[in-house]
Amino acid sequence: MQAGPITEREIVVYGASGYTGRLIAAELARRGLPMILAGRNGARLEAVASGLDPSASVGVAVVPVEDSAGLRDLIGPAPVVIGCAGPFTLHGTPVIEAAAATGTNYLDTTGEQPFIRDSFDRWGEPASASGAALVSGFGFDYVPGDMLAALTSEGLGHVDELTLAYQVDDLGTTRGTTLSALEMIKGGDVEWRDRRYVPASRRAGRGRFGFPAPIGLQRVGRYPSGEQITVPRHVDVDTVRTVIGLRGLIGAELGPAAGPLMTASGYAMATPLRAVAAKVVERLPEGPSESARAKARYTIVCEARTPAGTRTGVLRGTDVYGITARIIAEGAARMADPGYGRSGALAPAQAFDPAGFLAALEPFGITTEIDPR
Numbered sequence: 001m002q003a004g005p006i007t008e009r010e011i012v013v014y015g016a017s018g019y020t021g022r023l024i025a026a027e028l029a030r031r032g033l034p035m036i037l038a039g040r041n042g043a044r045l046e047a048v049a050s051g052l053d054p055s056a057s058v059g060v061a062v063v064p065v066e067d068s069a070g071l072r073d074l075i076g077p078a079p080v081v082i083g084c085a086g087p088f089t090l091h092g093t094p095v096i097e098a099a100a101a102t103g104t105n106y107l108d109t110t111g112e113q114p115f116i117r118d119s120f121d122r123w124g125e126p127a128s129a130s131g132a133a134l135v136s137g138f139g140f141d142y143v144p145g146d147m148l149a150a151l152t153s154e155g156l157g158h159v160d161e162l163t164l165a166y167q168v169d170d171l172g173t174t175r176g177t178t179l180s181a182l183e184m185i186k187g188g189d190v191e192w193r194d195r196r197y198v199p200a201s202r203r204a205g206r207g208r209f210g211f212p213a214p215i216g217l218q219r220v221g222r223y224p225s226g227e228q229i230t231v232p233r234h235v236d237v238d239t240v241r242t243v244i245g246l247r248g249l250i251g252a253e254l255g256p257a258a259g260p261l262m263t264a265s266g267y268a269m270a271t272p273l274r275a276v277a278a279k280v281v282e283r284l285p286e287g288p289s290e291s292a293r294a295k296a297r298y299t300i301v302c303e304a305r306t307p308a309g310t311r312t313g314v315l316r317g318t319d320v321y322g323i324t325a326r327i328i329a330e331g332a333a334r335m336a337d338p339g340y341g342r343s344g345a346l347a348p349a350q351a352f353d354p355a356g357f358l359a360a361l362e363p364f365g366i367t368t369e370i371d372p373r
Contacts, residue, residue, distance in 0.1 A: 009034050009079065009336075010034045010035055010036050010057075010059070010077075010078055010079075011028060011033055011034065011035045011036070011078060011079065011080045011081070011082065011332050011336060012035070012036045012038055012061075012074060012075055012078045012080070012081040012082065012104075013025055013028070013035055013036070013037050013038065013081075013082045013084060014038045014039060014063075014065075014074075014075075014081060014082065014083050014084060014085055014095050015038075015039050015083065015084035015085030015086070016037035016038060016039055016045060016048055016084060017037070017039050017041055017044035017045050017047070017048050018084055018085070019287035019321070020084055020109050020139075020287075020321060020324060020325070021037075021039075021048070021084035021085075022048050022051075023321055023322065023324070023325035024082060024084065024109075024324075024325045024328050024329065025037055025048055025049075025052060025058070026051075026052060026325070027325040027326055027328070027329040028056075028329050028332065029052045029053045029056035029058065030053070030329075031329055031333060032056075032057075033057075033329070033332065033333060033336070034057035034058070035056075035057070035058050035059075036058075036059045036060070036061050036074070036078070037049055037058060037059070037060050037061070038060075038061040038062075038063055038074055039062070039063070039085065040062065040063070040064045040065065041062075042060065042062040045060045045061075045062065046060055061074055065085060065091055065094045065095065066094070068094055068097070068098065071094055071095060071098040072098045072101060072102055074098075075095070075098045075099055075102050075104045076098075076102040076103075076104060078104055079104070079105060079335065079336040080104065080105045080106070080107065080332045080335045080336050081095065081098075081099050081104050081105070081106050081107075082106075082107050082108065082109075082328055082332060083095045083096065083106065083107070083108035083109070083110075084108070084109050086109070086110060086112070087112060088108065088110040088112050088115040088136075089112050089114055089115050092108065092110060092115055093118075095108075096108070096119060096123055096134060096136070097123065099127070099132050099134060100123040100126040100127040100130060100132050100134060101126060101130060102130065102132070103130035103131040103132045104132055105132055105133045105134075105335040105336075105340070106127075106132060106133070106134045106135065106136075107135050107136075107138040107328055107331050107332060107335070108135075108136050108137070108138060109137075109138065109139045109141070109324060109328065110136055110137050110141070110226075111137065111139075111141035111142070111225075111226070113189045113190070113224045113225060113226055113228060113229060114188055114189065115136060115137075116136045116137045116142075116226040116229045116230070117190070117229045119134050119135075119136035119345045120229065120233075120345040123345060124344050124345035125344075127343060127344050127345055128343055128344040128345075130343075131343045132343060132344075133335060133340070133342045133343050133344065133346055133351060134344070134345045134346065135331065135345075135346050135347070135348060135351045136226070136345075137226035137230070137348075138327060138328060138331055138348060139323075139324030139327055139328060140298070140320045140321075140323055140324045140327070141225070141226060141324075142225055142226040142227050142230065142348070143327050143331075143348045143357075144300055144315050144317070144323075144358070144366065145164045145166070145225065145227050145242075145300050145302070145315075146226070146227050146230045146231060146347055146348040146349050147348055147349050147354035147357060147358055148164070148300055148302045148313050148315045148354075148358075148368065149162055149164060149227060149231045149235055149302050149304075149313075149349070150231075150234055150235065150349035150354045151313055151354050151355060151358075151368070151370050152302040152303075152304045152311055152312065152313035152370055152371075153235045153237070153302075153304045153311075156304055156306050156311060157236065157306070158236050158237075158238075158306065159235060159236060159237040159238070159304045159305065159306055160237075160238050160239070160305050160306060160307065161237070161238060161239045161240075161241060161303075161305045162231060162235060162237045162239070162240050162241070162302065162303070162304050162305070163209075163240075163241040163242075163243070163301075163302070163303040163305075164225070164227050164231075164240070164241070164242045164243075164300065164301070164302050165209045165211065165220060165242075165243050165244070165245070165300070165301045165302075165303075166223060166225075166242075166243070166244040166245065166298065166299075166300055167211050167215050167218060167244070167245035167247075167248055167298065167299045167300075168244070168245070168248045168249070168296065168297070168298045168320065169247075169248045169296065169297045169298075170248075170292075170295040170296045170297065189224035189228070190228060190229075191228055191240065191241075191242075192228050192229075192231070192232045192237070192239060192240040193239050193240075194238060194239060195232075195238050195239075197228075200222065200224060200228075201222070203222065204221045204222045205219070205221055205222075206220045206221055206222055206241075206243045207219075207220065208220065209243055209245070209301075211245070211299055211301060212299070212301065212314055215245075215299060218245040218246070218247060219245070219246045219247070220243035220244060220245055220246060221243060221244055221245075221246045221249065222243070222244075223242045223243050223244040224242075225242040227240060227242055228240050228242055229347075230347035230348065230349070231347070233347045233350065234347055234349050234350050235304075237304075287321065288321070293319045293320070293321050293322055294318060294319055294322075295318075296318055296319055296320050297316075297317075297318055298316065298317055298318070298320060299314065299315070299316050300314070300315045300316075301313070301314050302314075302315075309373070311370070311371045311373060312370075312371045313368065313369065313370045313371065314368070314369045315358075315366065315367070315368045315369075316366070316367050317361075317364075317365045317366040317367070318365045319364075319365070322364070323361065323364060323365070323366065326361060326364050327361065330357065330360055330361065331351070331352065331357075334352060335351075
């Protein structure tokens, strides 16, 4: 089906024919939200539309990402546009630029820190002027971590150091995630240290971190996550530390060799080897099956250290890709409400009330515990 004129009710999903885009479209349909599936390949978009619930209100629009005028015409009437076409540092700019120009609220699924930083540095002011709210990195990357940081730090005042530690097991990544990861590990990311951004060290190993039982003490590595950009915007913090368990990331327990292996991989991705790796990735299966997704388990720990002591928050859940679709759909539904009045480039915890938003995800397996002390 080909879309007619887009109305002010329809949510645009750009890049809807990809793995995550299809999950998002299905979740929007489950909620009864009208949508336009958009991208460059009409046949693939039609296939996604035909696979949705027959009662879904869905149209298709073929607009290449290079067509800036077409993107503005597509996005302008919509209450929300969801960007799913990555890697975002390569393909994401035209969509967020169009949203900022037209005053359309914007969410995306990127995990790429440089793109999230650009959403503030390049598009924050235009979005404020047009009335658009831009929230980049609005999936598992990095809504749970950013909102957990806000809740853990609430009422503490000044925080000396905030650590976010991820442990993810049995992830089963998609091609898109893997391609984005190649962009992430090649370097160029920053860390919030001593109240300013500094270039992140290329050394991957970050020692050990004590996760709650049954995970326990794990070797952790450098994680160039979006919370380095978003958390300092709503938490009064000197230093943000973001790490990830290497056992889950690599898929095996490599002991002391894990850190050096990741460091070497990062340097390799800054060479022509990255292009070779990308071609290999394109031959992999598109993504995990629904049963494989259900096996994924994640634990995110936030430690907020102050002169008076340390408060800890823990968030747990399953199915990283499924929860991304539900996070995006929940955010889009709230942004599409006529009463939503926030604008500019925002962290997830600035765009929505963290406690209420995470509570809305509890039926999908997310649990949150905050140390009351």
